[in-house]
Amino acid sequence: MSVHSNPVVSVRGLSKSFVGKTVVSGVTFDLFAGEALALVGENGAGKSTTKNMLCGLLTPTTGTILVNGQTVPKVIGAEHGISAVHQELSLFGSLSVAENICISDLPGAKMRVDWAAAERIAQEQIAFLGIEIDARALVETLGAGKQQIVEIAKALLHASKVLILDEPTTSLTAVEREKLFVIIDKLKARGLAIVFISHFMEEIYRVCDSFVALRDGCQVGQGRLAEVSQRSLEEMMVGRTLEDARVNLAAPSQTPALEVRGLSSSDFKDINLTVHRGEILGIAGLMGAGRTEIAEAIFGLRAAVGEVRIDGKAVPRDVSAMMASGLCYVTEDRRKNGLFLNRPVRENLSAAHIAGFVQRKLRGFGFRGEKARAHDLVSDMNISVPHIENNVSDLSGGNQQKVMLGRWLATNPEILIFDEPTKGVDIGAKFDIHEKIAALAATGKAIIIVSSDLPELLHITHRMLVMRKGRIVGEFLRSDFDSVKIISLAASSNEGGQDAA
Amino acid sequence: MQPKRLQTIVSRQKWVAIAVATIVLAGVLSVVSPVFLTLSNFQAILVQSSVTAIMAVGMTFIILTAGIDISVGAILFVTSALFAQLMLVTGNYALAFSVTLISATVLGLLNGLLVVRFAVSPLITTLATYSIYRGAAIHLTGAQNIPVPREMGFLGNGRLWGIPVPILVLIVIVIIGVYILNHTRLGVYARAIGNSDRSARETSLPVARITVLVYALSGFMAGVAGLILLARVGGLQSGIGIGIEFTVIAAVILGGTKLTGGSGTIVGSVIGAVFLVLIDNGLNLLNASPYIYDMVRGAVLMAAVAIDRYSAFRQSVVLEARREARIVD
Known part of the structure; x- marks a missing residue:
């Protein structure tokens, strides 16, 4: 364990709300050079939102982020040395490996890009990561594991302080995963702070030094991983309510x-x-x-x-x-x-069973009993809507879901x-x-x-x-x-x- | 190893396919007609394709960003009208040339701004400006034909060092286009944006600025093409530039640029433009009725799109199979 000096990045009471709905509230932690922090929590616990605020894709509603002890209103990744490898890779398939790695900071004069230099930089980055990839290859021709390495190399170019890895192992084989862990160890030795997001407990214990646990957007625990058992960590994530x-x-x-x-x-x-x-x-x-x-x-x-x-x-x-x-x-x-968002509730309710309402006498002209059935379903499902002719897009998420349910129940x-x-x-x-x-x-x-x-x-x-x-x-x-x-x-x-x- | 290498070259340099098709077509035509295989006929074909080829260079950048510009023909028309009118009134070449090229660039820039600002499909945005630009030009000229001075003929039909001037202009434009696409940030970013808008935003590339710039570049090219066309025809006619956007877009697609953006080449687009002229040339040699030209062009474009979809499908199957193999082993 390294001796703690000052944290490179501190997060204090970070919160984020979208249209009145709070998705993350009061997250607080410190990142130290050469250490890895695990961000753990179930799906929807607020890990991604926290990550996006940390790398500057989202602006926090309240709370502060301190870089080297100084408050920044919003992180600008390249400027503050924080960069992220997102779960969904942000690569360009039809561009070469070198182009991908260097894209946000291409070497060369004002007008002309120095491709020789770009290839050299890319090759250096890849060599440091210990994997063999041709810098001229098109990214779309690489396998998932190598694409992941390219993404890391791309992020590393700007991660002078913090590298965030969001579920980096989901598309990797066991061998590739082990290689990635070796790389992470190297990066820690180089003095980088790592934020590691993963569902896999073994990986977290393998890679990380400390943890922050989130549940329903709230921080429910933090500390050193050495001092917490896997079982109690999982209990924190799941909750018992x-x-x-x-x-x-x-x-x-x-x-x-x-x-x-x-x-x-x-x-x-x-x-x-x-x-x-x-x-x-x-x-x-x-x-x-x-x-x-x-x-x-x-x-x-x-x-x-x-x-x-x-x-x-x-x-x-x-x-x-x-x-x-x-x-x-x-x-x-x-x-x-x-x-069908911009169609009325009535039509949405009858959509799966439309043949049941078709007029018998004048075939194809108008629908019989559709309104009555829609009224029945609305009251049966307890859908709150002013009128069955209102568009489904006017309804809240819960009522929309009830309409979905009602539509299928109409088919018995x-x-x-x-x-x-x-x-x-x-x-x-x-x-x-x-x-x-x-x-x-x-x-x-x-x-x-x-x-x-x-x-x-x-x-x-x-x-x-x-x-x-x-x-x-x-x-x-x-x-x-x-x-x-x-x-x-x-x-x-x-x-x-x-x-x- | 040899066939695999060849395949890699073909898939990376998408212009190879259209180049092969063009050579085959030229071969067929030289068998059909003895006059085909002459230097003067080659020059004539290149001169004929120069206007669309120049515009195709600009359009390539737009399609690389997954955009489209329907209004290029209208930009060509309105700036030609402006040139003819200015020459009529002032007779000052320097003024007329610079005003024409600047206004062409500005009209393209305006397209780009509208596309970025309203985030509406570029197809609809430029369809609207198509109508506006063409309408403005007709308003400006009162739908009259305006002759340009005789010296202008040099730009359209003259020769320099024995080479027709339109071909020289095309060569310069191609060199500029290739340089921008392969050696500047604008070029890389344009390809990147078209390949993945999400990745471009996550990498914080200047998406809006690049989008505006490629439309401006295409506007400029339309202005240059307009001057050459005007010089070749000898004056402004109200039918100038109608339907040319189809030929330009077809040339780019035939040249191997993906409509969904991200990959394509300048050289391919230029060969695509030449190919389309060759088809006209061939139909002409066969004494085909002029009324079927459009049908043939449309069919060729349809075939090119179908082949492109098929090869994209094949490629995805191969990639999928590779992934499968990785899971199994």
């Missing part, structure tokens, strides 16, 4: 409604699962574990191989066949993939797959939606909930499957639910027997 207040669910039947056998694609491998009538099955896992992909593949939105059986009968994986068999899928991204489905059913909705609507889902299960519907909100799954499911890197790696019954076990299973960097590379 919702877990204790589970709803009472009716017991499920033993009749299978949906069976998935050997479903595989490029995003997931060999998925087998069964949902019974009256049962709520949760699918947990980190972002990128393949949860949404599975749901979409079952519904026929995504190419895959494998069998899907409904009530014991094999059904082709095709959206209209699935809908005809009583399956429905409520998308994760309601604004983009689900709702037997099996419902919900992808992030309460993402971006307020607490009240969340409660309503949970209650509705529990009531649906009680009437014998089979339900799958895909969610990154672990407390939600603990709260409302009978049974939970845990996914990691495209595979199901664990199953928990409600009586055995243990948030810490689930999260460590989902975030283990052990590849689950997938490969031994």
Whole structure:
């Protein structure tokens, strides 16, 4: 452990609100040269927002950032020596490695770029990182691991003080990951402060010296990693609030409604699962574990191989066949993939069942019973909207989600797959939606909930499957639910027997 | 190893494909017609393509940033009108030339500013300015034909050191374009912005400034092209520049520049412009009806786009397969 002098960067009471909604509040920590700080928390805990304020992509609402003891209103990455490697790489595929690395500070005279110098600089950076890459190669021709190295080299050019790494290992193989850790050690030895964001506990303990834990935008803990066990760190991240207040669910039947056998694609491998009538099955896992992909593949939105059986009968994986068999899928991204935002609530509610309203006598002219059904659904789902002719875009997130739900309920489905059913909705609507889902299960519907909100799954499911890197790696019954076990299973960097590379 | 290398060259230097197509077409035409394979015919083809080729150099920069400019033909028309009018009134070449080129640049700059300011699709923005610029020119000239002085003919039909002047101008423009694209920040940034707008913003590149500059550059090129066209035709006619934006954009796309931005070459665009003239030339040699020219041009462009989509698809399949292989091993 290095002797602490003055922190290179200090963060004091950093907060950020978007249109009145606070996403990060009161984050406070110090960064020291030669040390790595882990920023830990669940999906949506505020890690990315904190990162973006630290590297200057966002301006804090309140709070201060001190660089070398001096307050700066907003970080300007290049000026203050702070730079970030974002989870989604900010590279230019059709440009060469040298062009990418040097792009924000090209060498040469005012008009002319000195390409020889740029290639030399790039080659030096890459050589320092200990990887062989041709500086003239186009970035799009490189593999994910090498692209990640190029991104780091690019960030390093401006990171004289702090380098932020956001989930840098998600696209890497085990070997590449180990190489990256060696690089991080080198950078620490060079006197850089590192901010390391990761879901993987092993990586955090391997790389970092201290930690800051976030939950729901608040700082819930900080300290030296040597003084905290993995289990207590995970408990900090998950929290225990919702877990204790589970709803009472009716017991499920033993009749299978949906069976998935050997479903595989490029995003997931060999998925087998069964949902019974009256049962709520949760699918947990980190972002990128393949949860949404599975749901979409079952519904026929995504190419895959494998069998899907409904009530014991094999059904082709095709959206209209699935809908005809009583399956429905409520998308994760309601604004983009689900709702017709600038159309009225009425049309959004009837969209999935429009054939049911078509006039019989004068075929195709007008819709019968559509309004009445829309009124029923609005009151049934407790949607607060002034009128069914209002556009869906006027509604709050929670009410929009209820419209989505109502649309699918209009088709009288037997099996419902919900992808992030309460993402971006307020607490009240969340409660309503949970209650509705529990009531649906009680009437014998089979339900799958895909969610990154672990407390939600603990709260409302009978049974939970845990996914990691495209595979199901664990199953928990409600009586055995243990948030810490689930999260460590989902975030283990052990590849689950997938490969031994 | 040899075929792999060749493939790399073709995929990196996208102009190779159009160059091969042009040589093949020229070969076919030289078999069909004995006059084709003469120096004077080659010069004639280059002179004919010079106007669109010069504009294609400017358009390449715009398309590299994933933009488009429909108004280049209108800029050409309005600045030609301005030149003709100024020559008529003042007879001062220096004044007329500088006012023409400056106003062409300013009109392009205006396009760029509007695209950046309103963040509307450049297609719609420049469609609007197309109408405005052309309308302004017709208003300015009262839709009349205006002759230019005889000496202007030198710029269109004259020769210097035995080479037609339009070809010399084209060579200078190509050298300037290649230099800007490959050796200046403007060029790198233009390619970068078109490749990934998000990355460009995260890297804090001056996206707005570069966007405005490429439209201004294209405006300037349209001004130069307008002067040559005016010189070749001998005066302003109200039909000048109508539909030329199609030929210019087609030349750039045929030359291998991706419509989605990020990759392309100046040389490819120029060869694309020559290719389009060769097609006209071929149809002419075949005594085809002039009414089918547009149909053939459209079909050629459609084919080029289809081939481009197919090769992009193939490339993505190959990359995907490589990633798959990485996961397995």
